[in-house]
Amino acid sequence: MIRCNLMQPLLEIRDLQTSFFTEHGEVRVVDHVGLSIAPGRLMGLVGESGSGKTITALSIMRLLPERARIVGGQILFEGRDLRQLSEEQMRRMRGASIAMIFQEPMTSLNPVFTVGSQIAEAVRLHQKVSRAEARKRAIEMLRVVKIADPERRVDDYPHQLSGGMRQRVMIAMALSCRPKLLIADEPTTALDVTIQSQILDLIRELQQQFQLAVLLVTHDLGIVAEYADDITILYASRVMEQSSAGELFSNPLNPYTRALLQSIPGAGGRHRRLQAIPGTIPNPADPPPGCRFNPRCPMAIEDCSRIDPPLEAKRPNHYVSCIRV
Amino acid sequence: MSAPASALPRLQTAAGATLVRGGLAREWRLASRTVRASAVCLALFYLFAALSPVFAPYDPTFQNREMPDCPPMRPHLSAPSQWNQGLLWAYPMRMVDAEERTYAPDRTRRIYIHLLSGGHLFTTDSPTQPFYLMGSDGLGRDLFSRIVYGARVSMCVGLIGVLITFSLGLIVGALSGYVGGMTDNLIMRWSEIEMSLPSFYFLLALAAVIPPGISAAQRFFLIVAIMSFIGWAGLARVIRGMAASVRSLPYVEAARALGGSRWRIITRHVIPSVIGYAVVAATLSIPGFILGESALSLLGLGIQEPTPSWGNLLSQAEDPQNLARYPWILIPGIFIFLAVMSFNFLGDHLRDRLDPGNASR
Numbered sequence: 001m002i003r004c005n006l007m008q009p010l011l012e013i014r015d016l017q018t019s020f021f022t023e024h025g026e027v028r029v030v031d032h033v034g035l036s037i038a039p040g041r042l043m044g045l046v047g048e049s050g051s052g053k054t055i056t057a058l059s060i061m062r063l064l065p066e067r068a069r070i071v072g073g074q075i076l077f078e079g080r081d082l083r084q085l086s087e088e089q090m091r092r093m094r095g096a097s098i099a100m101i102f103q104e105p106m107t108s109l110n111p112v113f114t115v116g117s118q119i120a121e122a123v124r125l126h127q128k129v130s131r132a133e134a135r136k137r138a139i140e141m142l143r144v145v146k147i148a149d150p151e152r153r154v155d156d157y158p159h160q161l162s163g164g165m166r167q168r169v170m171i172a173m174a175l176s177c178r179p180k181l182l183i184a185d186e187p188t189t190a191l192d193v194t195i196q197s198q199i200l201d202l203i204r205e206l207q208q209q210f211q212l213a214v215l216l217v218t219h220d221l222g223i224v225a226e227y228a229d230d231i232t233i234l235y236a237s238r239v240m241e242q243s244s245a246g247e248l249f250s251n252p253l254n255p256y257t258r259a260l261l262q263s264i265p266g267a268g269g270r271h272r273r274l275q276a277i278p279g280t281i282p283n284p285a286d287p288p289p290g291c292r293f294n295p296r297c298p299m300a301i302e303d304c305s306r307i308d309p310p311l312e313a314k315r316p317n318h319y320v321s322c323i324r325v
Numbered sequence: 326m327s328a329p330a331s332a333l334p335r336l337q338t339a340a341g342a343t344l345v346r347g348g349l350a351r352e353w354r355l356a357s358r359t360v361r362a363s364a365v366c367l368a369l370f371y372l373f374a375a376l377s378p379v380f381a382p383y384d385p386t387f388q389n390r391e392m393p394d395c396p397p398m399r400p401h402l403s404a405p406s407q408w409n410q411g412l413l414w415a416y417p418m419r420m421v422d423a424e425e426r427t428y429a430p431d432r433t434r435r436i437y438i439h440l441l442s443g444g445h446l447f448t449t450d451s452p453t454q455p456f457y458l459m460g461s462d463g464l465g466r467d468l469f470s471r472i473v474y475g476a477r478v479s480m481c482v483g484l485i486g487v488l489i490t491f492s493l494g495l496i497v498g499a500l501s502g503y504v505g506g507m508t509d510n511l512i513m514r515w516s517e518i519e520m521s522l523p524s525f526y527f528l529l530a531l532a533a534v535i536p537p538g539i540s541a542a543q544r545f546f547l548i549v550a551i552m553s554f555i556g557w558a559g560l561a562r563v564i565r566g567m568a569a570s571v572r573s574l575p576y577v578e579a580a581r582a583l584g585g586s587r588w589r590i591i592t593r594h595v596i597p598s599v600i601g602y603a604v605v606a607a608t609l610s611i612p613g614f615i616l617g618e619s620a621l622s623l624l625g626l627g628i629q630e631p632t633p634s635w636g637n638l639l640s641q642a643e644d645p646q647n648l649a650r651y652p653w654i655l656i657p658g659i660f661i662f663l664a665v666m667s668f669n670f671l672g673d674h675l676r677d678r679l680d681p682g683n684a685s686r
Contacts (some may be wrong), residue, residue, distance in 0.1 A: 063581055095584030107575040112597055121593065122583045173583060
């Protein structure tokens with residue numbers, strides 16, 4: 001291993017496979033997904049609804065819905081496979097080493113407790129500190145996430161805060177035990193655009209401050225263009241393309257990525273007509289043979305529906321799964 | 326304080342916190358006359374239970390063999406010159422017909438009633454010269470004293486019973502609903518078995534096997550415990566349903582993602598969200614316990630003589646002949662009725678107050 005120690009990834013997912021088990025049999029929703037995040041890096045995990053990005057995130061946390069199960073692969077966190085941990089060991093990882101924030105800041109806080117007591121509770125889940133000490137930490141965390149007047153806000157109930165402030169509180173809770181990895185599942189989807197950028201700026205800033213590794217799950221390419229260091233593009237439970245953000249946007253190789261970029265307004269000239277991708281994402285219970293994207297792909301040839309394209313490095317550190325590239 | 330961004334959390338907070346935040350004075354203002362009367366009624370009955378020796382003029386087990394089945398006496402207000410002897414007085418009763426046990430007031434003498442003397446709210450010089458506010462029973466015991474002491478059993482049976490049912494139903498229901506899966510299945514099937522038992526007959530059978538040698542207090546607790554262990558299933562089933570819906574709420578998922586253990590999530594998130602309903606259900610189930618004790622005692626299987634309870638006092642009214650001759654032995658029934666109605670009114674009121682739809686009132 002000649003790999004420099006600095007680049008040692010904090011989280012490395014190899015060949016992750018997660019399935020839902022329904023009455024109609026097994027439905028694979030995460031199919032051989034791999035990615036790695038180093039400390040201080042922000043990985044954007046991008047995909048349409050139903051592409052498996054949230055399930056990938058939940059697989060890392062081992063908080064899958066009842067019917068879903070990881071059926072293969074490894075999730076290495078600091079070299080340890082999270083799949084091998086007992087439920088109790090995994091519980092201790094959550095919040096302390098890996099934290100997660102969710103899409104709905106409106107309902108992710110318990111309405112009957114003050115935000116301060118909820119942050120304090122998160123601290124006390126993993127650290128033996130007194131109530132007073134935990135409260136002090138809560139105020140400190142509110143200051144870290146830039147809530148004005150934290151001494152007063154600490155006693156507010158969630159309904160007294162705006163959506164953006166609630167998401168800040170969620171971030172404060174998530175970071176209260178100084179985790180090394182933060183998984184943010186569409187953290188700004190429910191917020192309006194100005195608040196969105198404030199929250200993402202905050203995440204970016206805290207990431208640098210605490211040397212956090214961040215996995216940002218989103219469907220918004222605009223967000224990853226601005227904030228991500230590395231990008232993984234998912235389509236129909238598979239990785240289509242993976243590289244650094246700069247490389248991906250200057251040199252998109254996979255036809256799916258290109259089609260996505262063409263469908264963003266403002267990306268290529270002002271008077272350009274937006275290109276929509278024809279068709280819809282395939283049903284995961286009945287995926288098309290070969291490349292998952294082939295029925296919608298403008299570059300598809302006959303082989304595309306026969307050969308499962310492997311994820312290969314087509315350029316240095318730029319992985320693409322497409323036989324036409 | 327600020328305008329709510331979303332109605333849901335605000336209402337839930339309101340449901341949880343109004344009763345506390347508003348204070349008792351505010352609650353009193355909001356309550357209807359019926360609810361206030363119920364609250365006063367229950368407060369009085371619990372005072373009876375807590376301070377029985379003060380409220381009861383006589384020892385509830387003292388038998389005045391001269392005066393069995395004496396009717397209630399009417400108190401009169403003394404003339405101001407005689408207030409040193411007693412503010413109130415009554416004519417003593419004289420037995421006219423020993424066979425029929427009929428009485429007539431002896432208008433030649435007066436019994437003075439002393440207020441706040443000898444540690445009693447009111448009493449007379451001697452239990453052999455008694456003032457029977459509510460008459461006496463077949464053994465010449467003061468019915469009012471027995472009712473006051475009976476409140477200890479009858480009012481506490483509900484509280485203790487509900488405490489057991491409530492904690493059992495709440496914990497089992499929350500656990501079952503939150504954990505789900507096999508545990509849930511087992512617990513719910515077990516509760517169905519319990520609910521399908523014909524509870525009254527079951528109770529009869531169990532009460533019958535209680536050994537006769539044990540003390541009244543032990544017997545009382547046994548009966549309450551038996552009733553509670555039958556009653557928890559209904560509450561547990563409802564709580565389970567509510568817990569199962571709380572389980573998938575985003576804030577519970579967030580708590581899991583922060584590393585909250587099962588027990589922690591149940592106690593911190595699941596139980597607080599169902600507690601409002603549970604309190605109402607508990608209040609509304611107290612009358613069932615009071616009536617259950619009455620029914621058992623009426624059948625002679627509950628609290629045994631000479632310890633009084635409202636149920637076993639009422640059991641004397643079983644015989645229609647007794648009832649026709651000495652109608653005052655029905656008075657304990659009035660107390661049961663008042664207590665049960667009060668709890669129902671209070672429970673209904675509590676439900677309205679905790680209902681988020683009414684929170685803005």
